[in-house]
Amino acid sequence: MSAGLHKLEAMARGYALAAVRADREGRIQEAISNYKKAIDILGKIVRLYPDNPLAHVYRGIIQQYRRRVEQLEKLGVPASPAEAEQLEDWIVTERPRVRFSDIADLEHAKQAIKEAIIYPVRRPDLFPLGWPRGILLFGPPGCGKTMLAAAVANEVDGVFFNVDAASIMSKWLGDAEKRVRMLFEKAREAARGGRPAIIFIDEIDALLGVHESEVGGEVRVRNQFLKEMDGLQDKSSKLHVYVIGATNKPWKLDEPFIRRFQKRIYIPPPDRRARLELFKLYTRGLRLTPDVDLEKLADMTEGYSASDIKDIVMEAHLRTVRELFERQGGQGEPRPLTMEDFVESIRSRRPSITREMIEAYEKWYERFRG
Numbered sequence: 021m022s023a024g025l026h027k028l029e030a031m032a033r034g035y036a037l038a039a040v041r042a043d044r045e046g047r048i049q050e051a052i053s054n055y056k057k058a059i060d061i062l063g064k065i066v067r068l069y070p071d072n073p074l075a076h077v078y079r080g081i082i083q084q085y086r087r088r089v090e091q092l093e094k095l096g097v098p099a100s101p102a103e104a105e106q107l108e109d110w111i112v113t114e115r116p117r118v119r120f121s122d123i124a125d126l127e128h129a130k131q132a133i134k135e136a137i138i139y140p141v142r143r144p145d146l147f148p149l150g151w152p153r154g155i156l157l158f159g160p161p162g163c164g165k166t167m168l169a170a171a172v173a174n175e176v177d178g179v180f181f182n183v184d185a186a187s188i189m190s191k192w193l194g195d196a197e198k199r200v201r202m203l204f205e206k207a208r209e210a211a212r213g214g215r216p217a218i219i220f221i222d223e224i225d226a227l228l229g230v231h232e233s234e235v236g237g238e239v240r241v242r243n244q245f246l247k248e249m250d251g252l253q254d255k256s257s258k259l260h261v262y263v264i265g266a267t268n269k270p271w272k273l274d275e276p277f278i279r280r281f282q283k284r285i286y287i288p289p290p291d292r293r294a295r296l297e298l299f300k301l302y303t304r305g306l307r308l309t310p311d312v313d314l315e316k317l318a319d320m321t322e323g324y325s326a327s328d329i330k331d332i333v334m335e336a337h338l339r340t341v342r343e344l345f346e347r348q349g350g351q352g353e354p355r356p357l358t359m360e361d362f363v364e365s366i367r368s369r370r371p372s373i374t375r376e377m378i379e380a381y382e383k384w385y386e387r388f389r390g
């Protein structure tokens with residue numbers, strides 16, 4: 021790395037930290053002025069070193085700081101009350117309706133997650149040695165990670181905290197750390213109230229941030245997260261708080277992170293049998309002509325994710341609805357779906373999962389099986 025770049029980054033870091041500190045302590049003018057200086061220098065770095073691998077991160081930080089400066093200039097009052105409201109906003113607690121029976125295939129994953137969460141919630145006395153609080157679901161996008169987490173929360177009548185790591189990280193630095201603390205505090209509160217808390221964090225790899233020459237903040241978020249995870253695992257803790265992390269890029273996680281997720285479950289792309297099940301599931305309420313051969317469709321869709329298959333069926337159905345509108349002005353019922361509707365729909369989209377991706381997941385699992 022060039023000495024010039026290094027120096028600029030150190031300067032930006034200095035201003036950023038001063039800005040965040042002043043912001044936290046309600047010294048608005050000082051915060052604004054330091055944010056602006058950090059923005060200037062980061063802007064310079066991006067202009068002078070556009071190929072720097074961190075350039076896109078810096079652009080994101082510039083955006084966040086600009087927004088924060090705008091807010092501060094508008095507010096003209098200390099940040100704390102507004103901040104508190106925003107902290108509430110980004111945590112989505114919901115009562116999921118998904119059940120295990122809505123999820124096609126993935127029997128081994130369902131079983132593993134039952135053993136990791138549902139059994140200990142129902143009979144903690146059967147687990148004198150404790151049980152895992154961190155569960156990592158990894159695998160290609162669109163194959164059911166979120167659905168599984170939601171189904172578990174539903175099954176144990178838990179409170180489901182659904183957050184994505186990017187939104188934890190997205191605000192100005194300094195705040196993210198607080199968000200992590202608050203998330204766990206809210207989860208413990210729910211658990212103390214008698215309901216298990218399931219924290220689902222999508223794209224958990226984003227919590228690690230960028231290690232090298234960061235402007236500040238990410239390392240603290242990561243450490244805070246690890247600390248919270250250790251707190252859950254503490255033998256004396258009887259609270260039912262679970263963290264389910266999901267990632268498409270498990271190889272981005274480092275060892276201390278992986279260690280906190282004692283249970284690691286691979287959510288693979290659907291094989292032929294699972295694809296057939298998915299086609300059956302998603303065509304259940306639709307009228308099909310007798311030539312539609314779901315077995316053949318399952319053969320044709322190797323490399324397609326569960327979510328792709330749902331989209332294929334939706335697109336095939338949309339063809340009939342489109343026709344109804346174009347030919348009959350939307351009157352009457354659409355015709356039944358034909359094999360051609362499905363074949364055309366498959367042709368119009370590429371499979372989202374490649375052989376190389378699957379190999380990379382399997383290789384990672386070999387190493388970190390848990």
Ligand SMILES: Nc1ncnc2c1ncn2[C@@H]1O[C@H](COP(=O)(O)OP(=O)(O)OP(=O)(O)O)[C@@H](O)[C@H]1O
Nearest residue numbers: 122123124160161162163164165166167326327330
């Ligand atoms: N096993 C499955 N059975 C039935 N539907 C599925 C399954 N997996 C995925 N789907 C469908 O695809 C959609 C996306 O799936 P989901 O969000 O669970 O995937 P994900 O693995 O969490 O993906 P990402 O990594 O992109 O977050 C679901 O809402 C559902 O409609």
